[in-house]
Amino acid sequence: VKELVLDNCRSDDGMIVGLSAEFESLEFLSMINVNLVSVSKLPKLPKLRKLELSDNRISGGLEVLAEKTPNLTHLNLSGNKIKDINTLEPLKKLAGLRSVDLFNCEVTMLNEYRESVFELLPQLTYLDGFDADDQEAPDSDPEADGDGLEDDFDENEEGALDEEDDDEEEGDFDEEGIDDEDDDDDLEEEEDGVDDEEEDEEDGDDDDEEDEEEKDAPPGKKRKQDQEDEDEEDDDEED
Numbered sequence: 001v002k003e004l005v006l007d008n009c010r011s012d013d014g015m016i017v018g019l020s021a022e023f024e025s026l027e028f029l030s031m032i033n034v035n036l037v038s039v040s041k042l043p044k045l046p047k048l049r050k051l052e053l054s055d056n057r058i059s060g061g062l063e064v065l066a067e068k069t070p071n072l073t074h075l076n077l078s079g080n081k082i083k084d085i086n087t088l089e090p091l092k093k094l095a096g097l098r099s100v101d102l103f104n105c106e107v108t109m110l111n112e113y114r115e116s117v118f119e120l121l122p123q124l125t126y127l128d129g130f131d132a133d134d135q136e137a138p139d140s141d142p143e144a145d146g147d148g149l150e151d152d153f154d155e156n157e158e159g160a161l162d163e164e165d166d167d168e169e170e171g172d173f174d175e176e177g178i179d180d181e182d183d184d185d186d187l188e189e190e191e192d193g194v195d196d197e198e199e200d201e202e203d204g205d206d207d208d209e210e211d212e213e214e215k216d217a218p219p220g221k222k223r224k225q226d227q228e229d230e231d232e233e234d235d236d237e238e239d
Helices: 063-068 085-093 113-120 148-216 219-238
Strands: 003-005 028-030 050-052 074-076 099-101
Touching: 063 085, 085 113
Parallel strands: 003 028, 028 050, 050 074, 074 099
Antiparallel strands: none
């Protein structure tokens, strides 16, 4: 189990029933409005990165967090009973701490509250959702939420799908081009066949006309033509 939400449960003398060191793999733990007065009985959670403790009655004892949650990066203490800047001093030991929320705590009413907290905790990037230059934090931290790798995977997958689509479209275009060329070749062959048939028909028509002329010629003229044809053949043989 990497995430555990126990919001609105009731604590018994600072302890949440069922929450034990068996959850050592937890990375996210939310205990909003569970009537916690102290975090002294929090089990050791070495992999915990984000801890939500808003709307409780915590007023101090934060030194326990450095021991029980050494890799903490996000801590939400909004709506608790923290009144003094010095109450936050134990958080110095959390070297990886990047974000702290103290909304609706009395400490936020102090003069130069933000400047004092950033000076006390130099490892902080965001306090109450803004950095030291009043630039708002992004909606989510990919590193803390575990979304970074998923986003990279989605982008790569989309890119791969786009490339596949492009390849398929190119293949379709190539196939269409080949089909068009085949159609053109077939059309040319058909046209050539038609031309040959027309030429054959014309030659046949010419022969038929000559035969008809010979049939229509008078007998004397026909014999004369036959004699001329025989004379021409004899001349060819002598040559």
